[in-house]
Amino acid sequence: MALALGDLIAELGGELHGDPAAVVRGLAPLESATSADLSFLSNPRYRAQLRDSQAACVIVAPALLDEACARGPAIAVADPYLYFARVTQLWKRKVLGLGMVPGVHPSAVVHPDAVVDPTAAIGPLCVVERGARIGAGTELKSRVTVSERCVIGERCILHPGVVIGADGFGLAPHEGAWEKIEQLGAVRIGNDVEIGANTCIDRGALADTVIEDGVKLDNLIQIGHNVRIGRHTALAGCAGVAGSTTIGAHCTIGGRAGLVGHISIADHVHISAATVVTRSITKPGHYTGVFPLDDHAAWEKNAATLKQLHALRDRLKALEKNRP
């Protein structure tokens, strides 16, 4: 469990200021790194931590190199956070020797009419239904369901408990009860998509639900039927997107955010955590709608007053009219 700094540089590039034969035995944040750990500084706000860090070596941007070298060994790279991401990948592969093992676990239930690429990995107790297709290099971790006719692209990761292709929530009211609208579409997922634990993506009613290349979904997310999510958009945990909504490319949707159905979100839109999006958004930007936290007693007063807000506005107007 060790990596020489020289070997790291040989694999990933970067400008080493220090002994290439020196080894690191772990990766750690600046504040907890020991003298055996490699660390990194990506946000200049935390530069105060640099001086005091015990890290064996620190990855920094060129602008902070002098500061880092005053402390000890350093690697200068244009984007320390990206470089660090690649170090974690290298570490997993080379130092820990971990990686995907292609093949279908004997406990998985794969329908004979499903197509699983021989380089894909289907983990323990997964279910792949009739007509489903799993692309090259894709990994279903454990207890994942991919329903009938759903298609997963290449190099995707589906974490435990994911459900792809359950029926969308389609109901027609009839004499006080609900008539089921059978969900005849499927789910199509592009390449390089990662889907977090227990996240659900429903199949379309007529056409398909579509997740484009490079989309990243965290845990416990709900994607309704006929949603389309554009390339490289990321949704944080517990987000939800109701049916027939379209999200553009390169968006970020914060944790617990919710989008109602049948709306359209432009590219490069950023939604804050826990915000509810009730209308289409046509312009890139950062949007928020969250009740501010307060101590409970203060909240009670303000919340009660909020229910009279429109009336307060009218009273203000009246005062303004009567202004001498």
Place this chain on the structure above:
Amino acid sequence: MALALGDLIAELGGELHGDPAAVVRGLAPLESATSADLSFLSNPRYRAQLRDSQAACVIVAPALLDEACARGPAIAVADPYLYFARVTQLWKRKVLGLGMVPGVHPSAVVHPDAVVDPTAAIGPLCVVERGARIGAGTELKSRVTVSERCVIGERCILHPGVVIGADGFGLAPHEGAWEKIEQLGAVRIGNDVEIGANTCIDRGALADTVIEDGVKLDNLIQIGHNVRIGRHTALAGCAGVAGSTTIGAHCTIGGRAGLVGHISIADHVHISAATVVTRSITKPGHYTGVFPLDDHAAWEKNAATLKQLHALRDRLKALEKNRP
């Protein structure tokens, strides 16, 4: 994969204006339908799409029949959306040849003391615990758990990952720690209930948690212990109902809405998406409580001011008093 319009009418009724021998090969929304597709118009707001649609045939209400016939073949029915729902059912059964296959999948784990109706279908990797009962015509899709002594009625559908009858969250505080209250009740689910993927319904503490006939639950919903949900009520994705709350019949609860515990909701109440219900509702109606979406900078200003709202009201009052 084709259906003659005449056969459709023979099965489902409706007034055909067009050639009964003409066949349709798919179902599609008006705007994307090709000349081989059957489509429908249920909301008069979208009548503009009717004229331009390429659909082979369109299902419409009698009031729009002339308009539809000016374009091509049409089927007139009193409720086009309901009719369309039945078309999807027919399509699944007759054209796609899909349907439930009764029996227990060999990978499912069914306790010898559970009772599964011979016409029920228990899918791959489901768990049915001791004393549980699964009614006639009910389908557990895959990876569903039905815990000890829980009862599922007839013609229900439980989607992948559903958990029926996990312990309710019952804890008594004791010297800074929590003492478990064993959950001795069960879950009773009526007939014609549909439960979405990864939704959880907890068992009752003493009495049972009850889901009445015809209730529809979307994905990732949490139903606490001793909740009762009345007939034909529908909850959209990510909704949550805390313990001992009662919801009446014929309600709709929007996605991500949350109800606190120990309250009671009347029949015919409609709760908007993401609304938090903190008190009982005794009158039918439409209720909402959501922070409105705004661009982030505007939200920041308004949210900060909101924390002074009660004080602003007092200042307004003072001005009113001093009015000349």
Place this chain on the structure above:
Amino acid sequence: MALALGDLIAELGGELHGDPAAVVRGLAPLESATSADLSFLSNPRYRAQLRDSQAACVIVAPALLDEACARGPAIAVADPYLYFARVTQLWKRKVLGLGMVPGVHPSAVVHPDAVVDPTAAIGPLCVVERGARIGAGTELKSRVTVSERCVIGERCILHPGVVIGADGFGLAPHEGAWEKIEQLGAVRIGNDVEIGANTCIDRGALADTVIEDGVKLDNLIQIGHNVRIGRHTALAGCAGVAGSTTIGAHCTIGGRAGLVGHISIADHVHISAATVVTRSITKPGHYTGVFPLDDHAAWEKNAATLKQLHALRDRLKALEKNRP
């Protein structure tokens, strides 16, 4: 299915006013108890129910003993709710004869390099991955995943669908796409922790995600990577905690509440249901931030005005300046 009151007292203590040979055949709340049921009154607010209850015997605090005895048999104890919790435990064990059965269910998939204590119970269709460790007396109900190298302490209960140790949501932006940060840490869970159905706890990026002793998590909760939750803190259903946030000991987090990442919450903090915590909280107390429920038409007016709130404040200020 019966328990003599004298046997109950012998096991759990308490002061019986009534015949020790009398038997109870069920446990029930005051309002629904039959003359065969044992009941309890923990909240003096419900004392009116005491008089009318049909219960065979009622557990009460000493202050209510006279009132209870005027009605019939009673057990006086210092903390009736705690006592009732212990009655449910006794009932489950002695009357229903239910309890954990140690061992690994034959349908579970346990990696040969995982360590499962012989007194632990691994239920049907669970997955325990390489290097994971399950402590003494811990129960995994059914369909639980414990991923590589995650450690579960003693006497824990993990309900169906729980996912421990899926990858945290770690991504570095790169040229419009996302580079994966491999999650090299694990999850460490202390003793006496209960985790609700379909709840997810992600593994840490570098260091571990930590759940301390006695923590109670309800269903469908999301715990991000590198979160730490202090001893005896309880989170209700659908709560979410984003990455690297620390919650102190003895906190309660209401259902659907959300905490953003990289913040710190002191001990003894109580967060109301559905509140979003966007900053650190350094003082014990009760905090809330929820949009108040209203009928939809009233909400619409107030929500629209809320978007002008800051401007209203400025207009109020202007009026105040011009006051004669």
